[in-house]
Every structure is written in structure tokens, then in C-alpha cells.
Amino acid sequence: MSRSARSIVIPHLGRVEGHGGIFVKIVGNTVHEVNMDIFEGSRYYEALLKGKHFLDVQGIITRVCAICSANHTVAALTALEEALGIPQSERIHTLRGLLLLGATIESHALHVFALALPDFLGFDSVISMASKYPHEVAFALKLKQLGNRVQELVGGRAIHPINTLVGGFGKIPRHRDLQTLREELAAALDPLMGTVDLVGGLPVPAWAAQPTVYVALRPYEEAFRFRGVSICTSRGEEYPLGAYRDVVREFTVEHSHAKHSALASGETYMVGSLARLKLWGHYLGGRAREAFDRLFPNGVVDNILLNTRAQLVELVHSIERGVEVCDELLGMPEVERELVEYEVRAGRGVGAIEVPRGTLFHEYEIDGDGRVLSANVITPTAQNLANVERDLRGAVENLLAKGEPMEDARLKLNLEMVARAYDPCISCSVHVTRLAGE
Amino acid sequence: MSKAGQGVQAPGIVPVTRDERPRRILVVGYGNALMADDGAGPEVVRRLEATRLPPGVRVEDGGADSLRLPGVWRGEAEVWLVDAVVGGGEPGSIIRLGHDEVLAVPQRHATAHALSLPEGLRWITLSFPEMAAVRYRLWGIVVRHLSLVSGLSEQVGAAVDRVVAEILRESGRRTGDHGP
Numbered sequence: 001m002s003r004s005a006r007s008i009v010i011p012h013l014g015r016v017e018g019h020g021g022i023f024v025k026i027v028g029n030t031v032h033e034v035n036m037d038i039f040e041g042s043r044y045y046e047a048l049l050k051g052k053h054f055l056d057v058q059g060i061i062t063r064v065c066a067i068c069s070a071n072h073t074v075a076a077l078t079a080l081e082e083a084l085g086i087p088q089s090e091r092i093h094t095l096r097g098l099l100l101l102g103a104t105i106e107s108h109a110l111h112v113f114a115l116a117l118p119d120f121l122g123f124d125s126v127i128s129m130a131s132k133y134p135h136e137v138a139f140a141l142k143l144k145q146l147g148n149r150v151q152e153l154v155g156g157r158a159i160h161p162i163n164t165l166v167g168g169f170g171k172i173p174r175h176r177d178l179q180t181l182r183e184e185l186a187a188a189l190d191p192l193m194g195t196v197d198l199v200g201g202l203p204v205p206a207w208a209a210q211p212t213v214y215v216a217l218r219p220y221e222e223a224f225r226f227r228g229v230s231i232c233t234s235r236g237e238e239y240p241l242g243a244y245r246d247v248v249r250e251f252t253v254e255h256s257h258a259k260h261s262a263l264a265s266g267e268t269y270m271v272g273s274l275a276r277l278k279l280w281g282h283y284l285g286g287r288a289r290e291a292f293d294r295l296f297p298n299g300v301v302d303n304i305l306l307n308t309r310a311q312l313v314e315l316v317h318s319i320e321r322g323v324e325v326c327d328e329l330l331g332m333p334e335v336e337r338e339l340v341e342y343e344v345r346a347g348r349g350v351g352a353i354e355v356p357r358g359t360l361f362h363e364y365e366i367d368g369d370g371r372v373l374s375a376n377v378i379t380p381t382a383q384n385l386a387n388v389e390r391d392l393r394g395a396v397e398n399l400l401a402k403g404e405p406m407e408d409a410r411l412k413l414n415l416e417m418v419a420r421a422y423d424p425c426i427s428c429s430v431h432v433t434r435l436a437g438e
Numbered sequence: 439m440s441k442a443g444q445g446v447q448a449p450g451i452v453p454v455t456r457d458e459r460p461r462r463i464l465v466v467g468y469g470n471a472l473m474a475d476d477g478a479g480p481e482v483v484r485r486l487e488a489t490r491l492p493p494g495v496r497v498e499d500g501g502a503d504s505l506r507l508p509g510v511w512r513g514e515a516e517v518w519l520v521d522a523v524v525g526g527g528e529p530g531s532i533i534r535l536g537h538d539e540v541l542a543v544p545q546r547h548a549t550a551h552a553l554s555l556p557e558g559l560r561w562i563t564l565s566f567p568e569m570a571a572v573r574y575r576l577w578g579i580v581v582r583h584l585s586l587v588s589g590l591s592e593q594v595g596a597a598v599d600r601v602v603a604e605i606l607r608e609s610g611r612r613t614g615d616h617g618p
């Protein structure tokens with residue numbers, strides 16, 4: 001058997017958010033090394049927040065990333081309000097839910113159609129895809145715009161919301177604007193279901209299949225929701241949100257600016273759409289249920305390349321749920337603003353929510369003057385990176401095991417597909433490493 | 439043929455109400471003010487906003503997402519874009535591209551975070567037929583450095599001055615308003 005060595009280097013991973021690359025070293029038919037190199041610069045946001053007043057946290061942490069800005073905002077506010085003992089009214093809870101749905105619509109529309117689908121359809125970009133799928137390409141951008149519109153209406157801005165406040169909202173959307181949004185969301189469902197048929201007909205390669213542990217939050221009610229009350233694994237374990245540091249063990253790796261994560265057992269795991277469907281897919285209803293049955297006829301199986309299908313199911317759900325949430329808000333009396341009064345006090349709070357790429361954790365401790373003593377943010381991508389490397393290794397091993405010669409270009413594309421399937425947001429995942437002795 | 443793409447309202451198309459003057463030019467500055475010279479585009483917008491713009495000319499800060507353009511467009515016949523660029527000349531030099539040149543710039547690597555401005559415009563043109571007649575111009579300012587700090591380099595700051603002056607002069611010429 002040949003013992004020749006080859007290195008597969010993808011210096012810059014295309015069609016993902018942020019800057020990262022892949023390095024694989026193969027000797028003979030054995031994978032010796034797999035690294036997902038994250039060379040995006042460290043963001044230092046957690047360190048930046050120390051000493052800041054809690055009212056400044058949102059404006060700073062939301063700038064970790066543009067695509068994920070609404071998600072970081074809601075997680076931060078949730079954590080701060082827990083620290084301060086501020087309850088959420090039904091309207092505030094519902095509106096924040098709508099904001100998260102808008103962020104999911106935007107993010108999943110972009111990833112499914114512009115970043116992942118070209119791989120499955122054999123195109124190198126969404127633009128070249130338009131030559132054969134013009135309606136789908138046009139529709140994808142309109143869906144993204146729709147997600148932006150939701151965030152603009154609720155958050156005051158499509159990126160980096162400004163209407164979201166500790167204790168509530170500066171301005172509550174007017175009924176006529178909610179009605180317009182509701183109609184736009186409802187109108188998007190039929191054309192979106194058309195894309196479910198397209199995606200459902202695409203083969204999913206088996207070489208990426210790997211046994212996987214999934215983690216997601218238990219929804220706060222018995223329905224498919226993006227906010228939850230505890231951390232659950234696909235092995236049946238369940239933990240309170242406040243114990244997240246005992247569940248998610250972060251560690252640094254030499255080849256990456258981003259930390260990696262594993263469970264206390266040392267196992268890597270996956271968070272994201274596939275994880276949510278694995279654990280809570282049985283809660284889906286309506287058109288989302290139809291999409292799930294079409295795209296997962298045998299249930300959720302362990303293959304990261306199915307994450308794109310899972311995102312499409314969640315896209316259908318988010319639009320359907322968006323219509324429902326608009327109806328809930330339209331059923332409430334119209335008010336100008338809603339802001340709960342509170343007193344500043346020392347405290348610690350955790351905000352954990354499900355965002356497009358998986359479970360996001362924010363934790364803050366503040367002193368009696370409202371100054372931040374410590375901040376901790378663990379993003380979905382940071383949690384997934386170790387599993388990405390594991391899946392990359394498994395994919396290469398599966399492909400090599402076939403015994404067929406495979407040129408580097410083909411292998412590179414397959415590796416990129418695996419990494420892209422996670423929809424990594426590399427910008428969010430980069431945090432400063434704590435210095436020894438600090 | 440899939441039914442996808444039909445039936446979704448195109449956002450951003452707002453009828454002219456209080457101001458009945460024809461909307462001629464939208465100037466959009468793209469970039470991140472927290473990333474050193476990447477803030478060139480927003481800085482151009484900030485300075486233009488502080489001046490008296492010719493009638494029919496409007497400015498917007500496009501942030502870092504070129505795909506939001508349909509959401510800020512209000513029917514202008516021309517969209518002038520300002521963005522930081524890497525390479526193509528000495529720091530602070532200005533690359534000026536006309537409509538056809540902007541749309542012909544190839545995508546170097548396709549990433550969502552940095553979906554190139556020309557790639558974003560091509561996608562917009564495909565998706566929003568009502569914007570198909572829009573004419574684009576680009577002022578690209580070559581950066582000196584990009585890092586997580588606020589503030590422009592001296593060279594890029596000087597280039598911003600020149601771009602602001604050019605945009606005011608040319609938009610005035612277009613609209614027949616040559617300023618005070």
C-alpha cells in the first residue's frame with residue numbers, strides 16, 4: 001500500500017461568514033492531521049465589556065457580527081435582565097421572539113440558497129446558479145430582505161438593533177405595520193414550499209455520515225421554539241441553563257484563534273438546525289411539518305450535509321411562526337412603547353437562546369453600580385468547531401476507504417461542503433484567549 | 439419550473455409623498471467604522487450629510503451589507519457607491535468605476551461576510567427587476583490598514599476629502615445645482 005503523503009490545503013474557506021481555512025494531512029490511506037484554521041482576528045469583546053455600564057453592553061456586543069447582531073442582542077438582554085431581576089412581559093417576550101424569527105429568516109435564506117445550495121447543484125456561486133434557477137436565486141434575496149424587514153420593524157434597524165432595550169422596547173411596532181409584515185410573511189410560504197421540492201430531490205452523499213451527539217435547548221413550551229429552559233443532549237441528558245459552563249467545556253487549540261468546545265466527557269457535539277430537529281422536530285406543525293416529512297422521510301440521521309435541509313425546514317417554520325406571532329401582537333392593544341421599571345443591583349445572569357447556527361450563551365456579572373465585572377459569550381460556531389474537525393476527518397477516511405483515486409480538487413470541494421454545512425459564523429467564534437495566571 | 443420567487447413583495451419600493459422632486463442620485467457608503475480604513479465609505483456619507491446636498495440627491499450609510507441596497511433605494515435613477523478596496527494602488531488612491539465596470543468585477547472568493555459589492559449588485563439586478571435600470575458608479579478607496587480600531591489612516595482620510603468633493607461637484611453638475 002502506498003505510504004505517500006499528501007496535504008490538502010484550503011487556505012480560505014469560501015462561502016462562509018468570516019475567515020478560516022482547512023488543512024488535512026494524509027499518509028497513504030490514513031488521515032494524520034485535520035485542522036480547521038481560524039485566522040480571523042480576535043475580537044476581544046468580552047474584555048472590552050469589563051467596566052462598562054450594563055446599558056452599553058448591547059451596543060457593543062451586537063457588533064460581534066452583522067448577520068448575528070439581533071441574536072447577540074437578545075441573548076445579552078436576557079442575561080442582563082436575569083442579573084437585574086427584570087421580568088419579561090408577554091408583549092416583550094413575543095416581540096423579541098419575532099426579532100429572532102427575522103434573524104433566522106435572513107440567515108437561513110442566505111445560507112441555504114447562496115452558500116450551500118450551489119454545492120449540491122454543481123455551481124460555484126449563487127450568481128452562476130441563476131443561469132438555471134433564476135426564480136430561486138431571486139426569491140432567496142427577497143427572503144433575506146424579508147428577514148431584514150422583520151428586524152428593521154422590531155429592532156429599529158436591519159443590522160445592530162437600536163430599539164431593543166433592557167426592560168423592553170423603545171417603540172412598539174404599529175398595528176398597520178405588523179399587518180403589512182404579516183401579509184408579506186404569509187405570501188412567502190407557497191413559493192418557499194416550492195424550493196422544498198427542489199431540495200428534497202437532491203441526493204445527499206453518505207461519505208459525510210458520522211455518529212453525532214446533538215445539543216439544543218428544551219423549548220419553553222411544548223412547541224418548536226428558539227428559546228428554551230434547559231440544555232438537552234441527544235443522549236437524554238438535561239442541565240439547567242445556569243450550569244452551561246459545566247456542560248460546554250471550552251479549550252484553546254494552537255492552530256486557531258477560536259476556542260473549541262466539548263462536553264465534560266470530552267466528546268465533541270453539534271448544535272444548530274439539525275440538532276434542533278433531532279431533539280424537537282416532533283413539535284413541528286403546519287407547512288413546517290410537511291417540509292420536515294418531505295426532507296427527512298427517515299427522520300434525522302447523522303450526516304452534517306443534512307443540516308442545509310434542516311435549515312430549510314426551520315425557514316418554513318420561521319415564516320409560519322412569524323405569521324402567528326404577528327397575529328398575537330395584533331391581538332394586543334396598540335401602545336407606543338413598553339419598558340419595565342427596575343432598580344440597578346448587583347447580580348449575575350445567563351441568557352441562552354437558539355440562533356440560526358445553534359445555541360448561543362451570554363453571561364454577565366454586574367456590580368451594584370451596574371458596571372460589568374465579567375462577561376462570557378459562547379457562540380454556536382465555537383461549540384461546533386471541534387465537531388467540524390471530527391467530521392472532516394471522518395469524511396476523508398470514508399472517501400479514502402472507497403479505494404477510488406480522488407484528485408485533490410474533488411477532495412477539497414468535499415471538505416468545503418462539510419465545513420460549509422455547519423454554516424459557521426467565524427467572526428462570532430473568535431474570542432481572546434485568557435492568559436495564563438489571569 | 440419551480441414556483442419559487444413569485445408572490446413575495448419586493449421591499450424598499452416607497453412612493454414619493456412629501457418631497458415630489460424627482461430622485462436622481464442615491465449615494466451609499468459601505469464599510470465598518472470600527473475596522474480602521476474600512477470606515478472610509480461611512481465617513482464619506484457622514485461628511486456629505488453635513489453639507490447641503492443638491493436637490494434630488496440623498497445619502498445612506500450602507501453598513502457592511504451590500505444586499506440591503508433594495509431596502510434603502512427609493513427609486514433613484516443612479517446609485518453611487520463608496521467602499522474601501524484592498525489592492526489596486528497605493529493607499530489612499532481612488533479607483534473609479536463606471537456602471538459596466540462595476541458589474542464586471544469578478545468575485546475573488548465568495549464569502550457571505552464579504553460578498554463582494556459587484557457580486558451583490560449582480561444578485562440584486564437578478565432579483566429586483568425594478569432596479570434593472572439603475573446606473574451604478576463606484577469610488578473605491580485603497581486602504582492602508584484594516585484592524586479593529588476606529589479612525590482612518592492619513593492617506594485614506596485625504597482620499598475621503600477628495601471623494602466628497604468629487605461627489606458634490608458631479609452631483610451638482612448632474613442636477614444643475616452648483617452649490618452656494
